[in-house]
Amino acid sequence: MTVSTTGEPAIDPDERRAGTSTVRYVAGKIGGALVSLVFVVALGFFLFRMIPGDPLATMTRERPTGAEQLAHLRERLGLDQPLWQQFLDYVGGLLRGDFGTSYMYRRPVADMIGERVWPTLLLVGTATVLAVLLGMWLGVRAAWRRGGMFDRTQTGIALALWSMPQFWLGLLLLIATQGVFPSRGMSSVDTPDGAAAQILDVAWHLTLPCLTLLLVIYAQYMLVMRSSLLEEMGADYLQTARAKGLRDDLVRRRHAVPNALLPTMTLIFLQFGMVVSGTVTVEAVFSWPGLGLLTYEALRGPDLPVLQGVFVILAGSVIVMNLLADLLYRVVDPRVRAS
Amino acid sequence: MQVWQEFRGNTGGLVGAAFIVALVVASLVAPLVVDQAGLDVVTATGSPLEPPSGRFWLGTDESGRSILLLTFWGARVSLLVGFAATLLSVLVGTLVGVVSAHFGGWVSAVLMRVTDFFLVLPALVLAAVLMAVLPKSMWTLILAIGATSWPTTARLVRAQTLAVEGRPYIERSKALGGGHAHVIGKHVLPSVLPLVFANTTLVVGGSIIAESTLAFLGMAGPEISWGSMLDRANSSGAVTAGAWWYLLPPGVMIVLVVLSFTLVGRALETVLNPRLKGDR
Numbered sequence: 001m002t003v004s005t006t007g008e009p010a011i012d013p014d015e016r017r018a019g020t021s022t023v024r025y026v027a028g029k030i031g032g033a034l035v036s037l038v039f040v041v042a043l044g045f046f047l048f049r050m051i052p053g054d055p056l057a058t059m060t061r062e063r064p065t066g067a068e069q070l071a072h073l074r075e076r077l078g079l080d081q082p083l084w085q086q087f088l089d090y091v092g093g094l095l096r097g098d099f100g101t102s103y104m105y106r107r108p109v110a111d112m113i114g115e116r117v118w119p120t121l122l123l124v125g126t127a128t129v130l131a132v133l134l135g136m137w138l139g140v141r142a143a144w145r146r147g148g149m150f151d152r153t154q155t156g157i158a159l160a161l162w163s164m165p166q167f168w169l170g171l172l173l174l175i176a177t178q179g180v181f182p183s184r185g186m187s188s189v190d191t192p193d194g195a196a197a198q199i200l201d202v203a204w205h206l207t208l209p210c211l212t213l214l215l216v217i218y219a220q221y222m223l224v225m226r227s228s229l230l231e232e233m234g235a236d237y238l239q240t241a242r243a244k245g246l247r248d249d250l251v252r253r254r255h256a257v258p259n260a261l262l263p264t265m266t267l268i269f270l271q272f273g274m275v276v277s278g279t280v281t282v283e284a285v286f287s288w289p290g291l292g293l294l295t296y297e298a299l300r301g302p303d304l305p306v307l308q309g310v311f312v313i314l315a316g317s318v319i320v321m322n323l324l325a326d327l328l329y330r331v332v333d334p335r336v337r338a339s
Numbered sequence: 340m341q342v343w344q345e346f347r348g349n350t351g352g353l354v355g356a357a358f359i360v361a362l363v364v365a366s367l368v369a370p371l372v373v374d375q376a377g378l379d380v381v382t383a384t385g386s387p388l389e390p391p392s393g394r395f396w397l398g399t400d401e402s403g404r405s406i407l408l409l410t411f412w413g414a415r416v417s418l419l420v421g422f423a424a425t426l427l428s429v430l431v432g433t434l435v436g437v438v439s440a441h442f443g444g445w446v447s448a449v450l451m452r453v454t455d456f457f458l459v460l461p462a463l464v465l466a467a468v469l470m471a472v473l474p475k476s477m478w479t480l481i482l483a484i485g486a487t488s489w490p491t492t493a494r495l496v497r498a499q500t501l502a503v504e505g506r507p508y509i510e511r512s513k514a515l516g517g518g519h520a521h522v523i524g525k526h527v528l529p530s531v532l533p534l535v536f537a538n539t540t541l542v543v544g545g546s547i548i549a550e551s552t553l554a555f556l557g558m559a560g561p562e563i564s565w566g567s568m569l570d571r572a573n574s575s576g577a578v579t580a581g582a583w584w585y586l587l588p589p590g591v592m593i594v595l596v597v598l599s600f601t602l603v604g605r606a607l608e609t610v611l612n613p614r615l616k617g618d619r
Contacts, residue, residue, distance in 0.1 A: 039456050047468055163544065163597035165551045168569060168590040175583050183579065277463035281552055285573070295464065299556055302471040311468055315460050322459055 025330055033323040040315045045090050048308040094312070100305035104298070109309040112294065119186055120283070120290030124275055126206065127213035128268065134214070135221025136264060140257055142222065143229035151226075158219035166278050170212040170285040181208045184287035209286040213278055217271060224267050229260040262332060269325035273318045345610040352606025355599035362596065366414045377408045378563065388582050398584035400568070401575040409568055410588040416564035417593070420481055421547035427485030428546070429492050429539050436496025437531070440504060441523060451497070454490045462487040463552060470558035477560045484549045488542060495538055496531055503530045533611050540604035544597035551593055565589035 065073075074080050081089075093100065099109035142151040161169075174183055182188065187201045232238070233256055241251045283292030291310060298306040346352055376382045385399035392398070397406040439450040469483040503509065504527065512522055553559055554566025555573065568589040572578055577585045 035452075036456055036459065040460075043460075047472065159601060160594065160598065163548075163594045163601060165548050165555070165566075165569075165590065165593055167552060167555050167573075168586075168593070171569070171573060171578050171586055172590070175578060175581060175586060178581060273459065273461045276461040280463060280467070281555065284556065295467070296556060299467055299471050299558060304472075307468055307471060311464060314464055318459055318461055 022330070026327060029323055029326045033319050036319045037316055040312060040319065041091060041094060044308050044312045044315075045087055047311070048304045099309035099312075102298075102303055102306045104303045104306070109305050112306060113291065113309055113313060116289060116291045116294050119288060120279055120292060122202075123206065123209055123213065123283070123288060123290060124279055127210045127217065128271075128275065130210070131214045131218040132221050132264070132268060135218040136225045136261075138218070139222040139225025139264075140229060140252070140260075143226040143233065144252060146230060154222065155226075158222055161215055161219050164216070165281075166212065166216050167281040167285050169215060170209070170282055173208055173212055174285070177208065181205075183208075186289050205288075209282050209288050212282050212285070213275070216278060217275060220271060220274075221264060221267065225260065225264050228263045229256060232256045232260045235259075262329075265332065266325045266329050269321040269328065272321040276314050276318060346606055349606035349609065351602040355602035355606070358595065358599040359603070362414060363418065365411070366418055369412060369415060373408060373412055377405055378412055380404065388577055388580065388585070390582075391584050397588050398582070400571065400585055401577055406568075406585060406588055409563060410565070410592060413563045413565045413568055413589060414592065416477065416562045417547060417550060417566065418596075420477060420484070420550045420564070421543050421596075423481045424484035424488070424546040424550070425539060425543045427481060428488040428542055429535060431485065432489040432492025433496045433531070433535055435489070435493040436498075437500050437523060437527060439493070440497045440500035441519065441527065450493075454493045457487070458490040458494070460487075463549070466549060466553060467556055467558050470553060475558065475560050477562055480550065480553060480559055483553070484546050488545060488549070492535065492538055492542065496535060499531045499534050500527055503527050533607075537604055537607035537611055540600045540607065544600040544604075547593060547597055547600075551589075565593050 079086070090100075097110055099113065101107065102109055102112060105112065138154055142154045145151060182205050186205050187198065188205075235256075238251060238255060241255050242248075246254075279290065279292035280295050281292070282288070283290050284296040287293060291314070294306065295310050297303070298310065377384070380402040383399075383403040383405075385395055385403040385405060387399065387401050387403050389395055389399040389403075395405045395407065397410065400406055400409060435450050435454060439447040439454075466483040466487045469486065470479060473479045473483075504522075509522060509526055512526060517525075550559070550564065551566030551569060554564055555570045557570060557574075559567055559570075561567075566589075569586070572582070572585045572589075
């Protein structure tokens with residue numbers, strides 16, 4: 001804001017802005033996300049109560065059950081009530097934080113989910129951070145010398161990795177590093193007590209699953225970083241910077257890269273859906289005790305309440321992430337504010 | 340056709356296309372060539388988990404069946420599911436995209452809301468859940484994969500339809516009395532379909548990976564496919580026993596097929612893009 005000699009600001013930002021105000025934008029986006037969440041809850045109910053027709057039939061598909069047992073189960077699980085009543089019970093339960101009781105373990109689903117959230121967060125968080133850093137670094141280098149050996153090799157590798165099923169990559173790593181890394185779980189029972197040893201143990205167990213997840217998601221960041229940097233590099237202001245005499249390296253680091261970062265940052269949130277899918281398979285391969293493994297085990301049942309709870313949580317968090325991406329984009333990119 | 344000539348110049352696309360054609364032919368010919376007794380667990384002749392040898396070039400699985408045979412046979416289901424799911428997905432996506440862009444108004448608003456919603460849901464979780472609640476068969480698998488991958492095509496088609504419908508000759512066509520079917524059939528589709536085709540090849544890759552992943556999670560039917568082979572490799576303990584010959588062939592085949600489709604798709608996009616951007 002420049003101040004003229006009369007003491008008033010030369011341009012009043014609020015007056016000049018022709019676009020939507022921030023409040024309206026935020027409210028609109030949050031409203032949209034809430035609508036999506038409502039859909040998710042409805043879809044969850046629909047998927048797990050209505051599609052199987054009779055959830056009991058799905059549950060007892062492979063296990064012979066007597067008529068009396070069926071009637072008893074039906075009453076206990078509240079399946080003898082009218083559908084709309086079941087839906088209301090379900091929604092009411094969700095709002096209270098009650099996600100029902102697991103068929104297989106007879107425990108509250110909410111508890112089971114709560115236990116598994118932290119390992120998944122650890123795995124996903126570490127992998128994402130590393131993937132972003134690796135992808136951005138490789139993307140910058142590849143774009144700067146476009147068409148060169150490095151660029152072509154990197155693109156080739158990224159393409160190959162994208163064509164691989166994640167779980168296969170995990171299994172390959174497992175076989176290739178036979179015995180070096182632990183093949184299951186988050187920690188070993190025989191580690192000595194003491195924070196340092198425990199942390200190291202978890203980190204050791206984390207290596208392979210993290211590496212697998214990392215290898216699949218870094219490629220996205222690399223390709224996006226590369227293409228957005230390529231777009232930036234054609235911009236006029238970089239010509240000016242070079243004409244001013246700035247070294248190539250500085251031009252890249254101080255001007256091109258920060259502006260090209262924008263799509264990459266929002267990609268982190270938008271990628272979350274893909275990462276969630278990846279977690280299920282990677283945790284299944286390495287028996288990492290997180291939400292993914294819980295899903296995998298529940299699918300075998302099928303343990304419908306657990307699946308329902310996990311589905312709502314996972315889908316809900318993807319929606320929240322997308323919302324954050326939209327809001328972040330608004331904050332970080334001034335051009336969006338003016339639109 | 341000009342497209343074909345330009346496509347020929349792209350080595351990656353050619354190699355990919357050649358590989359796909361060869362594989363499809365091989366899968367179609369398989370029932371005539373393969374001794375199906377070798378696929379049955381009861382009549383298998385090898386001993387469990389033999390490493391590759393002169394007798395079994397790729398070794399045997401946990402039931403003593405030749406892995407070479409299994410991989411060859413598994414191509415049929417994997418490709419069938421991949422193609423069929425893609426067909427479903429592209430049909431639904433194109434329909435939604437064209438209808439949404441052509442009719443506009445509240446129809447478009449509702450369709451786009453639904454599309455965005457499905458776009459946001461984690462596809463694998465949704466597909467796996469569908470498989471868990473429906474009876475497991477190849478057809479439900481196709482349904483599940485198709486039902487979760489149509490949104491990307493829908494968005495693409497919608498954007499392209501909007502671009503086409505904004506052109507002056509469409510307005511003239513409507514002024515001359517061209518109805519919906521005419522405008523869509525004669526003008527929109529010829530412009531949109533090439534792009535849909537390029538996108539389709541990429542969707543096939545995704546569908547094949549989805550099939551293998553769902554099979555790995557135990558969510559596929561009983562047929563032999565690359566995914567179910569990998570599932571058995573993992574759950575029978577072959578992996579922890581170090582039986583790399585069981586793990587590699589199906590996985591490598593998946594990578595090669597998906598890579599081929601990706602190369603073809605990228606080649607098609609490069610060929611079609613400048614043409615679409617130019618004057619038509």
